[in-house]
Amino acid sequence: MNAYHQEQIEAFKMVSRHLESHPSDRRDLWALTADYRRFRAEVASFLSAHFSKICTQTCYQNRLSACCSREGIITFFADVVVNVLVSSSRQIEDLITHLREPNTGFKCVYLAENGCRWKLKPIVCEMFLCDRAQHTVMADNPNLLGHWAQLEEKRKRYTWPDQPVLFDKLEAHFITAGFRSTLMYLHTSPGLLKVKQKAGLID
Numbered sequence: 001m002n003a004y005h006q007e008q009i010e011a012f013k014m015v016s017r018h019l020e021s022h023p024s025d026r027r028d029l030w031a032l033t034a035d036y037r038r039f040r041a042e043v044a045s046f047l048s049a050h051f052s053k054i055c056t057q058t059c060y061q062n063r064l065s066a067c068c069s070r071e072g073i074i075t076f077f078a079d080v081v082v083n084v085l086v087s088s089s090r091q092i093e094d095l096i097t098h099l100r101e102p103n104t105g106f107k108c109v110y111l112a113e114n115g116c117r118w119k120l121k122p123i124v125c126e127m128f129l130c131d132r133a134q135h136t137v138m139a140d141n142p143n144l145l146g147h148w149a150q151l152e153e154k155r156k157r158y159t160w161p162d163q164p165v166l167f168d169k170l171e172a173h174f175i176t177a178g179f180r181s182t183l184m185y186l187h188t189s190p191g192l193l194k195v196k197q198k199a200g201l202i203d
């Protein structure tokens with residue numbers, strides 16, 4: 001098992017065990033993430049309406065699946081928290097079991113026959129549109145381009161720490177409870193810490 005698998009397993013175990021033993025925390029975080037979950041539903045509905053056809057043809061029928069062909073996709077700690085909140089214990093156990101098995105292919109470890117094993121996939125994956133898909137669907141459609149740009153802007157309100165954002169709050173919640181994870185990039189990445197510092201959010 002490599003370091004990537006190990007850090008993913010640790011994050012999933014840490015979050016799921018903590019939320020199982022602290023139901024009031026689970027309730028608080030469910031409420032805290034409500035607006036973000038609505039945003040994710042909005043993105044999913046946009047992608048399903050405009051991209052599902054081309055993505056199915058290009059990636060699944062031709063077996064390219066370029067979006068999921070990287071072995072170590074970036075997952076934020078907040079991605080893990082939200083996915084644990086929306087998943088059953090059994091679904092998280094299955095994810096962990098799968099992470100313990102050797103990944104013999106050149107695809108993402110989370111990619112299964114029927115798609116991603118996450119119930120609510122990482123934000124980086126959800127909002128990745130390859131050049132070909134973007135060009136085919138949006139090149140001559142300024143309305144769609146505008147809508148996508150709005151969704152990208154909204155995404156920043158949850159993830160980009162030049163203001164207080166959900167992804168930072170979720171990490172802080174677990175840090176206060178005594179946990180640390182290498183996936184807590186909003187508290188450890190020099191680049192993101194600089195963004196927070198510039199915005200006056202930290203010294």
Ligand code: SF4
Pocket residue numbers: 067068069070073108109110111112115116117118121122125126
């Ligand atoms: S986490 Fe899921 S969506 Fe993201 S690259 Fe892996 S299989 Fe694809």
